[in-house]
Amino acid sequence: MRAVTIKDEQLAVSEHPDPVPGTGEVLVAVRAAGLNGADMMQRIGRYPAPPGSPQDIPGMEFAGEVSVCGPGAQRFKLGDRVMGIVGGGGQAELVVVHERQLMPVPENLSWPQAGGVPEVFLTAHDALLTQAQLCLGERLLVHGGAGGVGTAAIQLGRLAGARVVATVRDTSLREQVTALGAEVIDPEDFVEHGPFDVVLELVGAPNLAANVQALAVGGRIVVIGVAAGAKTELNLLGLMAKRARIHGSMLRSRPLEEKAIASRRVEHEVLPALASGALTVPVHETFPLEQAVAAYDSFAAGGKLGKIVLVMSHAA
Protein backbone atom coordinates (compact mmCIF):
# COMPACT_ATOMS: atom_id res chain seq x y z
CA MET A 1 0.00 0.00 0.00
CA ARG A 2 0.95 3.66 -0.39
CA ALA A 3 1.19 5.78 2.74
CA VAL A 4 2.44 9.12 3.98
CA THR A 5 5.83 8.47 5.52
CA ILE A 6 7.83 10.52 8.01
CA LYS A 7 11.43 9.45 8.40
CA ASP A 8 14.28 11.58 9.72
CA GLU A 9 11.90 14.56 9.64
CA GLN A 10 11.39 14.05 5.87
CA LEU A 11 7.84 13.77 4.59
CA ALA A 12 7.11 11.57 1.56
CA VAL A 13 4.59 9.13 0.11
CA SER A 14 5.98 5.64 -0.21
CA GLU A 15 5.19 1.95 -0.45
CA HIS A 16 4.60 -0.11 2.73
CA PRO A 17 3.57 -3.73 3.35
CA ASP A 18 -0.21 -4.14 3.66
CA PRO A 19 -1.20 -4.46 7.34
CA VAL A 20 -3.07 -7.61 8.42
CA PRO A 21 -5.97 -7.51 10.88
CA GLY A 22 -5.58 -9.63 14.02
CA THR A 23 -8.25 -10.84 16.43
CA GLY A 24 -11.04 -8.30 16.88
CA GLU A 25 -9.46 -6.03 14.28
CA VAL A 26 -10.68 -4.72 10.93
CA LEU A 27 -8.75 -3.79 7.78
CA VAL A 28 -10.15 -0.54 6.42
CA ALA A 29 -9.65 0.70 2.86
CA VAL A 30 -9.11 4.35 3.72
CA ARG A 31 -11.02 6.89 1.62
CA ALA A 32 -10.09 10.06 3.49
CA ALA A 33 -7.79 11.03 6.34
CA GLY A 34 -7.73 14.43 7.99
CA LEU A 35 -4.62 16.35 8.97
CA ASN A 36 -4.17 17.66 12.50
CA GLY A 37 -1.79 19.88 14.42
CA ALA A 38 -0.22 16.76 15.90
CA ASP A 39 0.91 15.68 12.42
CA MET A 40 2.82 18.94 12.06
CA MET A 41 4.59 18.24 15.34
CA GLN A 42 5.31 14.65 14.35
CA ARG A 43 6.80 15.93 11.07
CA ILE A 44 9.45 17.84 13.00
CA GLY A 45 10.15 14.95 15.36
CA ARG A 46 8.33 16.39 18.39
CA TYR A 47 5.39 14.01 18.78
CA PRO A 48 6.31 10.37 18.08
CA ALA A 49 3.53 7.78 17.75
CA PRO A 50 2.78 5.78 20.91
CA PRO A 51 4.06 2.19 21.14
CA GLY A 52 1.91 -0.23 19.16
CA SER A 53 1.15 2.31 16.42
CA PRO A 54 3.06 2.59 13.12
CA GLN A 55 6.05 4.79 13.92
CA ASP A 56 6.70 6.07 10.41
CA ILE A 57 3.16 6.57 9.05
CA PRO A 58 1.35 9.61 10.48
CA GLY A 59 -2.40 10.11 10.61
CA MET A 60 -4.60 10.03 13.70
CA GLU A 61 -7.98 9.77 11.95
CA PHE A 62 -9.50 8.23 8.87
CA ALA A 63 -12.73 7.16 7.17
CA GLY A 64 -13.12 4.28 4.74
CA GLU A 65 -14.72 0.95 3.92
CA VAL A 66 -14.38 -2.29 5.80
CA SER A 67 -12.18 -4.49 3.62
CA VAL A 68 -11.37 -7.50 5.82
CA CYS A 69 -12.75 -8.52 9.22
CA GLY A 70 -10.13 -10.23 11.39
CA PRO A 71 -10.93 -13.27 13.58
CA GLY A 72 -13.75 -12.50 16.00
CA ALA A 73 -14.48 -9.03 14.60
CA GLN A 74 -18.23 -8.86 14.23
CA ARG A 75 -19.42 -5.26 14.62
CA PHE A 76 -19.19 -4.45 10.90
CA LYS A 77 -19.54 -6.24 7.57
CA LEU A 78 -17.52 -5.86 4.38
CA GLY A 79 -18.13 -2.55 2.67
CA ASP A 80 -19.49 -0.76 5.73
CA ARG A 81 -18.53 2.91 5.95
CA VAL A 82 -16.51 3.42 9.14
CA MET A 83 -14.31 6.05 10.73
CA GLY A 84 -12.14 6.30 13.79
CA ILE A 85 -9.04 7.50 15.60
CA VAL A 86 -5.71 5.67 15.67
CA GLY A 87 -2.38 6.36 17.38
CA GLY A 88 -0.82 6.65 13.91
CA GLY A 89 -1.05 5.13 10.44
CA GLY A 90 -4.28 6.77 9.30
CA GLN A 91 -2.76 8.55 6.31
CA ALA A 92 -2.43 5.39 4.22
CA GLU A 93 -4.47 3.40 1.71
CA LEU A 94 -5.07 0.73 4.35
CA VAL A 95 -5.27 0.82 8.13
CA VAL A 96 -5.85 -1.88 10.73
CA VAL A 97 -7.85 -0.88 13.79
CA HIS A 98 -9.73 -2.66 16.56
CA GLU A 99 -13.43 -2.75 15.78
CA ARG A 100 -14.26 -1.17 19.17
CA GLN A 101 -12.38 1.96 18.06
CA LEU A 102 -14.54 2.35 14.94
CA MET A 103 -17.75 4.31 14.44
CA PRO A 104 -20.22 4.09 11.57
CA VAL A 105 -20.22 7.01 9.13
CA PRO A 106 -23.57 8.84 8.84
CA GLU A 107 -24.97 8.51 5.31
CA ASN A 108 -25.04 12.22 4.61
CA LEU A 109 -21.30 12.73 5.18
CA SER A 110 -18.99 12.75 2.18
CA TRP A 111 -15.67 10.91 2.51
CA PRO A 112 -13.66 14.11 3.04
CA GLN A 113 -16.08 15.21 5.74
CA ALA A 114 -16.01 11.81 7.45
CA GLY A 115 -12.20 11.72 7.28
CA GLY A 116 -12.12 14.98 9.21
CA VAL A 117 -14.55 14.02 11.98
CA PRO A 118 -12.96 11.56 14.43
CA GLU A 119 -9.96 13.37 15.88
CA VAL A 120 -11.50 16.79 16.38
CA PHE A 121 -14.92 15.64 17.55
CA LEU A 122 -13.56 13.00 19.93
CA THR A 123 -11.06 15.49 21.33
CA ALA A 124 -13.60 18.26 21.76
CA HIS A 125 -16.32 15.97 23.12
CA ASP A 126 -14.00 14.25 25.58
CA ALA A 127 -12.60 17.57 26.81
CA LEU A 128 -15.88 19.43 27.14
CA LEU A 129 -18.41 16.77 28.07
CA THR A 130 -16.47 13.90 29.70
CA GLN A 131 -13.84 15.92 31.51
CA ALA A 132 -15.15 19.43 32.08
CA GLN A 133 -18.74 18.16 32.27
CA LEU A 134 -20.02 21.23 30.47
CA CYS A 135 -23.63 21.94 31.40
CA LEU A 136 -26.62 23.64 29.85
CA GLY A 137 -26.35 27.40 30.12
CA GLU A 138 -22.72 27.50 31.18
CA ARG A 139 -20.31 29.93 29.58
CA LEU A 140 -17.62 28.22 27.51
CA LEU A 141 -14.45 29.88 26.24
CA VAL A 142 -12.76 28.16 23.28
CA HIS A 143 -9.20 29.35 22.61
CA GLY A 144 -8.32 29.03 18.94
CA GLY A 145 -11.87 28.88 17.65
CA ALA A 146 -10.84 28.75 13.99
CA GLY A 147 -8.85 25.50 14.37
CA GLY A 148 -10.16 21.99 13.79
CA VAL A 149 -10.80 21.22 17.46
CA GLY A 150 -12.01 24.78 17.96
CA THR A 151 -14.74 24.57 15.33
CA ALA A 152 -15.87 21.21 16.70
CA ALA A 153 -15.84 22.55 20.28
CA ILE A 154 -17.87 25.64 19.42
CA GLN A 155 -20.55 23.54 17.75
CA LEU A 156 -20.63 20.92 20.53
CA GLY A 157 -20.81 23.65 23.14
CA ARG A 158 -23.79 25.24 21.41
CA LEU A 159 -25.46 21.85 20.98
CA ALA A 160 -25.06 21.21 24.74
CA GLY A 161 -26.79 24.51 25.47
CA ALA A 162 -23.70 26.41 26.55
CA ARG A 163 -23.07 30.08 25.77
CA VAL A 164 -19.93 29.97 23.65
CA VAL A 165 -17.19 32.59 23.33
CA ALA A 166 -14.17 31.94 21.09
CA THR A 167 -10.85 33.68 20.61
CA VAL A 168 -9.70 33.96 16.99
CA ARG A 169 -6.39 35.65 16.21
CA ASP A 170 -6.85 35.86 12.41
CA THR A 171 -9.35 38.66 11.81
CA SER A 172 -10.20 37.31 8.34
CA LEU A 173 -11.68 34.14 9.92
CA ARG A 174 -13.83 35.76 12.58
CA GLU A 175 -16.96 35.98 10.47
CA GLN A 176 -16.89 32.25 9.71
CA VAL A 177 -16.37 31.38 13.37
CA THR A 178 -19.23 33.65 14.35
CA ALA A 179 -21.40 31.73 11.89
CA LEU A 180 -20.64 28.52 13.84
CA GLY A 181 -22.40 30.00 16.84
CA ALA A 182 -19.69 31.65 18.92
CA GLU A 183 -19.28 35.19 20.12
CA VAL A 184 -15.83 35.89 18.68
CA ILE A 185 -13.37 38.00 20.66
CA ASP A 186 -9.76 39.11 20.41
CA PRO A 187 -7.30 36.78 22.21
CA GLU A 188 -5.85 39.75 24.10
CA ASP A 189 -9.16 40.66 25.70
CA PHE A 190 -10.61 37.41 26.93
CA VAL A 191 -10.35 38.06 30.68
CA GLU A 192 -12.69 41.05 30.36
CA HIS A 193 -15.28 38.79 28.73
CA GLY A 194 -15.35 36.35 31.67
CA PRO A 195 -16.24 34.77 33.96
CA PHE A 196 -16.26 31.43 32.13
CA ASP A 197 -17.37 28.09 33.56
CA VAL A 198 -15.24 26.08 31.15
CA VAL A 199 -12.11 27.07 29.23
CA LEU A 200 -10.77 24.87 26.43
CA GLU A 201 -7.08 25.62 26.15
CA LEU A 202 -5.22 24.67 22.97
CA VAL A 203 -2.56 27.34 23.02
CA GLY A 204 -0.80 26.47 26.25
CA ALA A 205 1.30 28.16 28.89
CA PRO A 206 0.90 31.84 27.96
CA ASN A 207 -2.84 31.72 28.63
CA LEU A 208 -2.93 29.80 31.91
CA ALA A 209 -2.70 32.56 34.50
CA ALA A 210 -5.30 34.64 32.66
CA ASN A 211 -7.50 31.55 32.27
CA VAL A 212 -7.58 31.12 36.06
CA GLN A 213 -8.34 34.83 36.42
CA ALA A 214 -11.20 34.54 33.89
CA LEU A 215 -12.78 31.49 35.53
CA ALA A 216 -16.08 31.50 37.35
CA VAL A 217 -16.35 29.91 40.78
CA GLY A 218 -16.40 26.15 40.16
CA GLY A 219 -14.81 26.62 36.74
CA ARG A 220 -12.78 24.07 34.79
CA ILE A 221 -9.84 24.54 32.43
CA VAL A 222 -9.04 21.69 30.06
CA VAL A 223 -5.57 21.88 28.52
CA ILE A 224 -5.31 19.81 25.34
CA GLY A 225 -2.59 21.70 23.52
CA VAL A 226 0.61 23.55 24.41
CA ALA A 227 1.76 24.78 20.99
CA ALA A 228 2.88 28.08 22.52
CA GLY A 229 4.72 26.53 25.49
CA ALA A 230 4.16 24.13 28.35
CA LYS A 231 5.72 25.70 31.46
CA THR A 232 4.02 28.50 33.31
CA GLU A 233 3.47 29.93 36.77
CA LEU A 234 0.34 28.85 38.59
CA ASN A 235 -1.14 30.64 41.61
CA LEU A 236 -2.66 27.85 43.71
CA LEU A 237 -4.48 30.32 45.96
CA GLY A 238 -6.28 31.67 42.89
CA LEU A 239 -7.33 28.14 42.00
CA MET A 240 -8.52 27.52 45.59
CA ALA A 241 -10.48 30.77 45.78
CA LYS A 242 -12.31 29.79 42.57
CA ARG A 243 -12.72 26.18 43.72
CA ALA A 244 -11.60 25.42 40.20
CA ARG A 245 -9.77 22.61 38.48
CA ILE A 246 -7.27 22.20 35.66
CA HIS A 247 -7.39 19.09 33.50
CA GLY A 248 -4.55 17.97 31.27
CA SER A 249 -5.56 15.61 28.53
CA MET A 250 -4.53 13.90 25.33
CA LEU A 251 -6.23 11.18 23.33
CA ARG A 252 -3.33 9.70 21.41
CA SER A 253 -1.59 7.82 24.22
CA ARG A 254 -4.73 6.28 25.64
CA PRO A 255 -5.21 2.51 25.70
CA LEU A 256 -7.80 0.70 23.57
CA GLU A 257 -10.51 0.65 26.24
CA GLU A 258 -10.39 4.41 26.79
CA LYS A 259 -10.44 5.19 23.09
CA ALA A 260 -13.31 2.75 22.68
CA ILE A 261 -15.34 4.40 25.46
CA ALA A 262 -14.74 7.86 23.99
CA SER A 263 -15.82 6.52 20.58
CA ARG A 264 -18.99 4.99 22.02
CA ARG A 265 -19.92 8.31 23.61
CA VAL A 266 -19.38 10.20 20.33
CA GLU A 267 -21.31 7.53 18.45
CA HIS A 268 -24.25 7.91 20.80
CA GLU A 269 -24.17 11.62 21.50
CA VAL A 270 -22.60 13.29 18.44
CA LEU A 271 -23.30 11.17 15.35
CA PRO A 272 -27.06 11.83 15.43
CA ALA A 273 -26.34 15.55 15.22
CA LEU A 274 -23.90 15.03 12.34
CA ALA A 275 -26.53 12.88 10.61
CA SER A 276 -29.22 15.53 11.04
CA GLY A 277 -26.96 18.33 9.88
CA ALA A 278 -27.09 20.09 13.26
CA LEU A 279 -23.29 19.69 13.37
CA THR A 280 -21.18 20.43 10.32
CA VAL A 281 -17.66 19.46 9.31
CA PRO A 282 -16.06 22.39 7.53
CA VAL A 283 -13.57 21.01 4.97
CA HIS A 284 -11.27 23.67 3.59
CA GLU A 285 -9.36 21.66 0.99
CA THR A 286 -8.67 18.09 -0.10
CA PHE A 287 -5.44 16.71 -1.55
CA PRO A 288 -4.83 13.34 -3.19
CA LEU A 289 -2.61 11.10 -1.05
CA GLU A 290 0.29 11.60 -3.46
CA GLN A 291 0.24 15.34 -2.73
CA ALA A 292 0.64 14.90 1.02
CA VAL A 293 3.60 17.29 1.17
CA ALA A 294 1.48 20.07 -0.36
CA ALA A 295 -1.32 19.23 2.10
CA TYR A 296 1.04 19.47 5.09
CA ASP A 297 2.47 22.74 3.82
CA SER A 298 -1.02 24.14 3.39
CA PHE A 299 -1.97 23.10 6.95
CA ALA A 300 1.22 24.59 8.37
CA ALA A 301 0.57 27.89 6.56
CA GLY A 302 -2.64 28.32 8.58
CA GLY A 303 -5.03 31.18 8.01
CA LYS A 304 -8.01 29.06 7.02
CA LEU A 305 -11.06 27.59 8.63
CA GLY A 306 -11.90 23.94 8.16
CA LYS A 307 -10.10 20.65 7.80
CA ILE A 308 -7.45 19.74 5.28
CA VAL A 309 -8.07 16.14 4.23
CA LEU A 310 -6.12 13.61 2.17
CA VAL A 311 -8.27 11.50 -0.17
CA MET A 312 -7.36 8.06 -1.43
CA SER A 313 -8.59 6.43 -4.62
CA HIS A 314 -9.12 2.67 -4.61
CA ALA A 315 -9.78 0.37 -7.55
CA ALA A 316 -13.44 -0.68 -7.33
Added chain:
Amino acid sequence: MRAVTIKDEQLAVSEHPDPVPGTGEVLVAVRAAGLNGADMMQRIGRYPAPPGSPQDIPGMEFAGEVSVCGPGAQRFKLGDRVMGIVGGGGQAELVVVHERQLMPVPENLSWPQAGGVPEVFLTAHDALLTQAQLCLGERLLVHGGAGGVGTAAIQLGRLAGARVVATVRDTSLREQVTALGAEVIDPEDFVEHGPFDVVLELVGAPNLAANVQALAVGGRIVVIGVAAGAKTELNLLGLMAKRARIHGSMLRSRPLEEKAIASRRVEHEVLPALASGALTVPVHETFPLEQAVAAYDSFAAGGKLGKIVLVMSHAA
Protein backbone atom coordinates in the same frame (compact mmCIF):
# COMPACT_ATOMS: atom_id res chain seq x y z
CA MET B 1 -21.83 35.93 75.61
CA ARG B 2 -18.08 35.38 75.88
CA ALA B 3 -16.14 34.70 72.70
CA VAL B 4 -12.62 34.53 71.36
CA THR B 5 -11.94 37.85 69.68
CA ILE B 6 -9.38 38.84 67.08
CA LYS B 7 -8.97 42.56 66.57
CA ASP B 8 -5.96 44.30 65.09
CA GLU B 9 -4.14 40.96 65.19
CA GLN B 10 -4.67 40.79 68.99
CA LEU B 11 -6.27 37.67 70.42
CA ALA B 12 -8.46 37.95 73.52
CA VAL B 13 -11.65 36.61 75.12
CA SER B 14 -14.30 39.26 75.48
CA GLU B 15 -17.99 39.96 75.83
CA HIS B 16 -20.24 40.14 72.72
CA PRO B 17 -24.00 40.57 72.24
CA ASP B 18 -25.85 37.26 72.07
CA PRO B 19 -26.65 36.38 68.45
CA VAL B 20 -30.32 35.87 67.52
CA PRO B 21 -31.43 33.08 65.15
CA GLY B 22 -33.33 34.18 62.04
CA THR B 23 -35.59 32.15 59.78
CA GLY B 24 -34.34 28.57 59.36
CA GLU B 25 -31.54 29.20 61.84
CA VAL B 26 -30.70 27.67 65.21
CA LEU B 27 -28.98 29.15 68.25
CA VAL B 28 -26.49 26.63 69.60
CA ALA B 29 -25.03 26.69 73.11
CA VAL B 30 -21.47 25.75 72.14
CA ARG B 31 -19.80 23.06 74.26
CA ALA B 32 -16.59 22.62 72.29
CA ALA B 33 -14.91 24.29 69.31
CA GLY B 34 -11.80 22.98 67.59
CA LEU B 35 -8.85 25.07 66.43
CA ASN B 36 -7.62 24.91 62.87
CA GLY B 37 -4.73 26.17 60.80
CA ALA B 38 -7.04 28.78 59.32
CA ASP B 39 -7.48 30.34 62.78
CA MET B 40 -3.71 30.84 63.00
CA MET B 41 -3.80 32.68 59.68
CA GLN B 42 -6.79 34.76 60.73
CA ARG B 43 -4.93 35.71 63.92
CA ILE B 44 -2.18 37.35 61.86
CA GLY B 45 -4.67 39.04 59.54
CA ARG B 46 -4.16 36.75 56.55
CA TYR B 47 -7.52 34.95 56.30
CA PRO B 48 -10.48 37.23 57.05
CA ALA B 49 -13.92 35.70 57.55
CA PRO B 50 -16.17 35.71 54.48
CA PRO B 51 -18.99 38.29 54.26
CA GLY B 52 -21.97 37.30 56.42
CA SER B 53 -19.86 35.67 59.12
CA PRO B 54 -18.74 37.41 62.32
CA GLN B 55 -15.57 39.27 61.36
CA ASP B 56 -14.01 39.45 64.81
CA ILE B 57 -14.87 36.05 66.29
CA PRO B 58 -12.81 33.18 64.86
CA GLY B 59 -13.81 29.51 64.85
CA MET B 60 -14.86 27.44 61.85
CA GLU B 61 -16.34 24.48 63.74
CA PHE B 62 -18.25 23.76 66.92
CA ALA B 63 -20.42 21.23 68.77
CA GLY B 64 -23.13 22.04 71.26
CA GLU B 65 -26.79 21.89 72.23
CA VAL B 66 -29.72 23.43 70.41
CA SER B 67 -30.80 26.38 72.57
CA VAL B 68 -33.35 28.23 70.40
CA CYS B 69 -34.95 27.27 67.09
CA GLY B 70 -35.58 30.28 64.83
CA PRO B 71 -38.77 30.69 62.77
CA GLY B 72 -39.25 27.72 60.44
CA ALA B 73 -36.29 25.74 61.79
CA GLN B 74 -37.58 22.22 62.29
CA ARG B 75 -34.74 19.73 61.86
CA PHE B 76 -33.75 19.70 65.54
CA LYS B 77 -35.42 20.18 68.90
CA LEU B 78 -34.20 21.97 72.01
CA GLY B 79 -31.31 20.17 73.69
CA ASP B 80 -30.30 18.12 70.62
CA ARG B 81 -26.56 17.56 70.29
CA VAL B 82 -25.42 19.16 67.03
CA MET B 83 -22.19 20.12 65.28
CA GLY B 84 -21.21 21.95 62.12
CA ILE B 85 -18.99 24.29 60.19
CA VAL B 86 -19.36 28.06 60.03
CA GLY B 87 -17.50 30.81 58.18
CA GLY B 88 -16.52 32.24 61.57
CA GLY B 89 -17.87 32.69 65.09
CA GLY B 90 -17.58 29.10 66.33
CA GLN B 91 -15.26 29.91 69.22
CA ALA B 92 -17.97 31.49 71.35
CA GLU B 93 -20.49 30.47 74.00
CA LEU B 94 -23.28 30.89 71.44
CA VAL B 95 -23.40 30.55 67.69
CA VAL B 96 -26.20 31.02 65.16
CA VAL B 97 -26.18 28.71 62.17
CA HIS B 98 -28.64 27.61 59.49
CA GLU B 99 -30.15 24.24 60.42
CA ARG B 100 -29.13 22.77 57.03
CA GLN B 101 -25.48 23.28 57.99
CA LEU B 102 -25.85 21.25 61.18
CA MET B 103 -25.26 17.54 61.73
CA PRO B 104 -26.31 15.42 64.71
CA VAL B 105 -23.53 14.35 67.08
CA PRO B 106 -23.14 10.56 67.45
CA GLU B 107 -23.86 9.47 71.04
CA ASN B 108 -20.45 7.99 71.64
CA LEU B 109 -18.55 11.22 70.94
CA SER B 110 -17.53 13.44 73.84
CA TRP B 111 -17.95 17.19 73.46
CA PRO B 112 -14.24 17.79 72.76
CA GLN B 113 -14.26 15.06 70.13
CA ALA B 114 -17.43 16.40 68.49
CA GLY B 115 -16.03 19.94 68.52
CA GLY B 116 -13.06 18.69 66.51
CA VAL B 117 -15.00 16.76 63.86
CA PRO B 118 -16.73 19.13 61.43
CA GLU B 119 -13.95 21.14 59.82
CA VAL B 120 -11.42 18.39 59.28
CA PHE B 121 -13.85 15.64 58.28
CA LEU B 122 -15.84 17.87 55.91
CA THR B 123 -12.63 19.17 54.36
CA ALA B 124 -11.07 15.74 53.95
CA HIS B 125 -14.30 14.09 52.76
CA ASP B 126 -15.06 16.82 50.24
CA ALA B 127 -11.50 16.80 48.88
CA LEU B 128 -11.09 13.03 48.63
CA LEU B 129 -14.55 11.73 47.85
CA THR B 130 -16.50 14.58 46.22
CA GLN B 131 -13.69 16.19 44.27
CA ALA B 132 -10.97 13.61 43.65
CA GLN B 133 -13.56 10.78 43.64
CA LEU B 134 -11.15 8.46 45.42
CA CYS B 135 -11.93 4.81 44.61
CA LEU B 136 -11.46 1.46 46.23
CA GLY B 137 -7.91 0.21 45.84
CA GLU B 138 -6.46 3.50 44.66
CA ARG B 139 -3.21 4.81 46.12
CA LEU B 140 -3.67 8.01 48.13
CA LEU B 141 -0.87 10.32 49.25
CA VAL B 142 -1.68 12.61 52.18
CA HIS B 143 0.81 15.43 52.68
CA GLY B 144 1.02 16.46 56.32
CA GLY B 145 -0.46 13.27 57.74
CA ALA B 146 -0.05 14.39 61.36
CA GLY B 147 -2.29 17.45 60.98
CA GLY B 148 -6.00 17.65 61.69
CA VAL B 149 -7.11 17.26 58.07
CA GLY B 150 -4.31 14.75 57.53
CA THR B 151 -5.46 12.39 60.27
CA ALA B 152 -9.05 12.62 59.01
CA ALA B 153 -7.95 12.03 55.41
CA ILE B 154 -5.86 8.98 56.27
CA GLN B 155 -8.77 7.37 58.09
CA LEU B 156 -11.31 8.25 55.38
CA GLY B 157 -8.96 6.95 52.70
CA ARG B 158 -8.59 3.65 54.52
CA LEU B 159 -12.34 3.43 55.09
CA ALA B 160 -12.91 3.95 51.34
CA GLY B 161 -10.58 1.05 50.60
CA ALA B 162 -7.66 3.14 49.35
CA ARG B 163 -4.02 2.32 50.03
CA VAL B 164 -2.81 5.29 52.03
CA VAL B 165 0.67 6.80 52.18
CA ALA B 166 1.32 9.88 54.33
CA THR B 167 4.23 12.27 54.63
CA VAL B 168 5.08 13.31 58.20
CA ARG B 169 7.95 15.71 58.83
CA ASP B 170 8.10 15.31 62.63
CA THR B 171 9.72 11.93 63.26
CA SER B 172 8.27 11.77 66.78
CA LEU B 173 4.73 11.61 65.35
CA ARG B 174 5.29 8.92 62.72
CA GLU B 175 4.35 6.00 64.93
CA GLN B 176 0.96 7.55 65.79
CA VAL B 177 0.24 8.28 62.12
CA THR B 178 1.17 4.73 61.19
CA ALA B 179 -1.35 3.55 63.79
CA LEU B 180 -4.08 5.44 61.89
CA GLY B 181 -3.50 3.17 58.90
CA ALA B 182 -1.00 4.97 56.69
CA GLU B 183 2.37 3.95 55.39
CA VAL B 184 4.42 6.87 56.69
CA ILE B 185 7.24 8.28 54.57
CA ASP B 186 9.66 11.17 54.66
CA PRO B 187 8.41 14.29 52.83
CA GLU B 188 11.66 14.41 50.83
CA ASP B 189 11.13 10.97 49.31
CA PHE B 190 7.53 10.89 48.21
CA VAL B 191 8.09 10.78 44.44
CA GLU B 192 9.93 7.47 44.79
CA HIS B 193 6.90 6.00 46.56
CA GLY B 194 4.52 6.83 43.68
CA PRO B 195 2.65 6.56 41.47
CA PHE B 196 -0.37 7.88 43.37
CA ASP B 197 -3.93 8.13 42.08
CA VAL B 198 -4.85 10.94 44.45
CA VAL B 199 -2.65 13.48 46.23
CA LEU B 200 -4.05 15.64 49.03
CA GLU B 201 -1.91 18.76 49.16
CA LEU B 202 -1.95 20.90 52.31
CA VAL B 203 1.55 22.32 52.09
CA GLY B 204 1.33 24.19 48.81
CA ALA B 205 3.58 25.41 46.04
CA PRO B 206 6.84 23.64 46.91
CA ASN B 207 5.26 20.21 46.37
CA LEU B 208 3.33 20.80 43.14
CA ALA B 209 5.87 19.87 40.47
CA ALA B 210 6.83 16.71 42.37
CA ASN B 211 3.15 15.90 42.91
CA VAL B 212 2.57 15.90 39.14
CA GLN B 213 5.67 13.75 38.73
CA ALA B 214 4.41 11.29 41.36
CA LEU B 215 0.91 11.00 39.85
CA ALA B 216 -0.42 7.90 38.16
CA VAL B 217 -2.12 8.19 34.78
CA GLY B 218 -5.56 9.63 35.48
CA GLY B 219 -4.38 10.99 38.83
CA ARG B 220 -5.88 13.89 40.78
CA ILE B 221 -4.22 16.49 43.01
CA VAL B 222 -6.44 18.39 45.43
CA VAL B 223 -4.86 21.55 46.83
CA ILE B 224 -6.54 22.67 50.04
CA GLY B 225 -3.67 24.49 51.71
CA VAL B 226 -0.76 26.68 50.67
CA ALA B 227 0.93 27.37 54.00
CA ALA B 228 4.36 27.06 52.35
CA GLY B 229 3.54 29.28 49.36
CA ALA B 230 1.00 29.64 46.57
CA LYS B 231 2.95 30.38 43.38
CA THR B 232 4.80 27.68 41.52
CA GLU B 233 5.76 26.51 38.05
CA LEU B 234 3.49 24.00 36.38
CA ASN B 235 4.44 21.89 33.35
CA LEU B 236 1.20 21.52 31.40
CA LEU B 237 2.68 18.84 29.16
CA GLY B 238 3.34 16.71 32.24
CA LEU B 239 -0.29 17.15 33.26
CA MET B 240 -1.46 16.23 29.73
CA ALA B 241 0.76 13.14 29.55
CA LYS B 242 -0.72 11.90 32.83
CA ARG B 243 -4.24 12.92 31.78
CA ALA B 244 -4.37 14.34 35.28
CA ARG B 245 -6.17 17.15 37.00
CA ILE B 246 -5.49 19.68 39.74
CA HIS B 247 -8.32 20.86 41.98
CA GLY B 248 -8.14 23.94 44.12
CA SER B 249 -10.61 24.00 46.97
CA MET B 250 -11.67 25.70 50.17
CA LEU B 251 -14.78 25.26 52.30
CA ARG B 252 -14.94 28.54 54.13
CA SER B 253 -16.09 30.80 51.30
CA ARG B 254 -18.79 28.46 50.02
CA PRO B 255 -22.43 29.50 50.09
CA LEU B 256 -25.03 27.87 52.34
CA GLU B 257 -26.23 25.34 49.78
CA GLU B 258 -22.74 23.95 49.13
CA LYS B 259 -21.91 23.71 52.82
CA ALA B 260 -25.27 22.02 53.39
CA ILE B 261 -24.63 19.44 50.66
CA ALA B 262 -21.16 18.68 52.02
CA SER B 263 -22.69 18.32 55.49
CA ARG B 264 -25.39 15.93 54.22
CA ARG B 265 -22.75 13.75 52.58
CA VAL B 266 -20.68 13.61 55.77
CA GLU B 267 -23.82 12.91 57.82
CA HIS B 268 -24.71 9.99 55.56
CA GLU B 269 -21.27 8.60 54.78
CA VAL B 270 -19.01 9.48 57.72
CA LEU B 271 -21.13 9.74 60.88
CA PRO B 272 -21.99 6.01 60.92
CA ALA B 273 -18.26 5.22 61.01
CA LEU B 274 -17.71 7.74 63.83
CA ALA B 275 -20.64 6.22 65.70
CA SER B 276 -19.27 2.69 65.31
CA GLY B 277 -15.76 3.71 66.32
CA ALA B 278 -14.30 2.83 62.90
CA LEU B 279 -13.21 6.47 62.67
CA THR B 280 -11.60 8.21 65.64
CA VAL B 281 -11.09 11.84 66.53
CA PRO B 282 -7.72 12.23 68.17
CA VAL B 283 -7.91 15.11 70.67
CA HIS B 284 -4.52 16.24 71.90
CA GLU B 285 -5.53 18.82 74.48
CA THR B 286 -8.50 20.89 75.62
CA PHE B 287 -8.49 24.44 76.97
CA PRO B 288 -11.30 26.36 78.66
CA LEU B 289 -12.56 29.22 76.50
CA GLU B 290 -10.90 31.74 78.82
CA GLN B 291 -7.50 30.23 77.96
CA ALA B 292 -7.88 30.67 74.22
CA VAL B 293 -4.54 32.46 73.91
CA ALA B 294 -2.75 29.47 75.43
CA ALA B 295 -4.70 27.17 73.11
CA TYR B 296 -3.67 29.16 70.03
CA ASP B 297 -0.05 29.23 71.16
CA SER B 298 -0.11 25.48 71.68
CA PHE B 299 -1.56 24.92 68.20
CA ALA B 300 1.00 27.23 66.61
CA ALA B 301 3.85 25.42 68.36
CA GLY B 302 2.93 22.24 66.46
CA GLY B 303 4.65 18.92 67.09
CA LYS B 304 1.57 17.07 68.23
CA LEU B 305 -1.02 14.79 66.75
CA GLY B 306 -4.69 15.44 67.33
CA LYS B 307 -6.98 18.37 67.73
CA ILE B 308 -6.72 21.25 70.15
CA VAL B 309 -10.22 22.10 71.33
CA LEU B 310 -11.73 24.92 73.36
CA VAL B 311 -14.41 23.83 75.83
CA MET B 312 -17.22 26.05 77.11
CA SER B 313 -19.06 25.64 80.40
CA HIS B 314 -22.73 26.62 80.51
CA ALA B 315 -24.97 27.01 83.54
CA ALA B 316 -27.37 24.05 83.49
